[in-house]
Amino acid sequence: MTLLHWHYPTEILVGEHASSQLASVCKTRSIQRPLFIVDPALTDTQAVRELVLSCQSADLPSSIFSEFSGNPTGEQVEYGIACFLEGNHDGIVTLGGGSSIDIGKAIALVARQQQPLWQFEDVGENWTKADANLIAPVIALPTTAGTGSEVGRASVITDTQRQSKRIIFHPKMLPVQVILDPVLTVELPPHLTAATGMDALSHNLEAYCSPSYHPMAEAIAIEGMRLIKLYLPIAHIDGGNLHARTQMLIASTMGAAAFQKGLGAMHALAHTLGGRYNLHHGLLNAVLMPYVLCANRHYLHEKMLRLSHYLELENEGFDGVLEWILALRKQLHIPHTLSDLGVNVQDQKAIAAQSVLDPAASGNPIHLSQEQYENVFYHALNGTLDL
CATH class of the missing domain: 1.20.1090.10 (Dehydroquinate synthase-like - alpha domain)
Structure with missing residues (x-):
């Protein structure tokens, strides 16, 4: 029989107001300076402000990156990498739908690597080009119930030059912690x-x-x-x-x-x-x-x-x-x-x-x-x- 290789998701915290545990989860995962990757439509919401403040109050300096679209592009990943490096961040918290989680995982993968984004496209053994020790940890808080990107090991990023979507993959892109809080989804139209x-x-x-x-x-x-x-x-x-x-x-x-x-x-x-x-x-x-x-x-x-x-x-x-x-x-x-x-x-x-x-x-x-x-x-x- 052919050998089969099966994977299953990461640690998942589920429940109303589970997101209130974010600061302690960051510390447990050794994230001291989280970069929040936030859906642009959510940046001014009370929920996001409270989550960022909870981290800052717990001595976890944080900043927000939200300069991306519903179908994030390679250029937008590069903007996010610049923000990650300039802020000396050591981990990522994603808040939003699949676009925020996908771009957050891509930034976490590529920010400290020597190779550029497209070198990690899910083709052959490309993922082995990455130094796994340099991939930043990701905590994912989905605000939509659709993509499931929070338990995925890949990101879908648009290559504007080719006018096509390309899948970026690495096993360690999988978020180290998922928080499923229904309170974060109630405003979804x-x-x-x-x-x-x-x-x-x-x-x-x-x-x-x-x-x-x-x-x-x-x-x-x-x-x-x-x-x-x-x-x-x-x-x-x-x-x-x-x-x-x-x-x-x-x-x-x-x-x-x-x-x-x-x-x-x-x-x-x-x-x-x-x-x-x-x-x-x-x-x-x-x-x-x-x-x-x-x-x-x-x-x-x-x-x-x-x-x-x-x-x-x-x-x-x-x-x-x-x-x-x-x-x-x-x-x-x-x-x-x-x-x-x-x-x-x-x-x-x-x-x-x-x-x-x-x-x-x-x-x-x-x-x-x-x-x-x-x-x-x-x-x-x-x-x-x-x-």
Whole structure:
């Protein structure tokens, strides 16, 4: 039997007001001068001010870096590195969604290395070029329930020269501590709650569908989907429901733990489209989800049958799962087509060609050719399901 190499996440603290433990966690992790990587929309919030003040009051000099976009770029990583070095920081605290966590992990990896960012792209053994002893520790406090980047060993960074997203990887990029505090998510507006929640669903779903063998990840994925089925609609309607918010944070973390099993064509296309159009990653996955499922339909009958039973869907099998996803998207006001997001048909061939080469494509239940990616793109653009 082929040797298998499985990894599981880091230490996770979960609960209401868990973020109040941040200063003590920093000290436990030997972080004396944390750099806060904060989503730009959160920099002036009371929650961020209180967390920074709690560290400063505990004799942990801190500063904030927030000069990055929703799809962080290589140039923005360089700005963050300069801030990290100028402030003589020795660790990073990320506050925000996937963009803040991704750029925070990239800064932590590269800041003290001799090699530049793109040398650590997830290709071959590139990660071995890094001196692991120079990687700064990261504490992650997600304020959205979607990417699960807080338990990931990689970052997705946009290369503006190539107009593409590139995956930066190192095992020690994994945050040393995760704090899941639902109080930090209650201000997330409904449309972002929906998009990030569907992102969490896409991670669990694609991990479940991946043909690679990882029964632990598969079990996590189906339970993650059950939690999303129960709690995403509640969190969308009632953002102040802390129980629903907690369960969605957990489901998001579960999705990222599960997708070490693999992702697929949904993410291959979302990475490509996000790099070209600077669109929200979770929203792209939400739009693409039913079209990619249909492309994989004939290879998923047994898995969809099991999933429909576990989720207690009204109808069983593939059709039951597809009906649930379409109904959930409608309930969350997710656009039905890529056209609704401003994507146009002129890019069809280029997007398909780039998606075939995306690292996520290798985890799809079947290898999709460039022509098949063009077909999925066409259906997603026009809103037709290839049944």
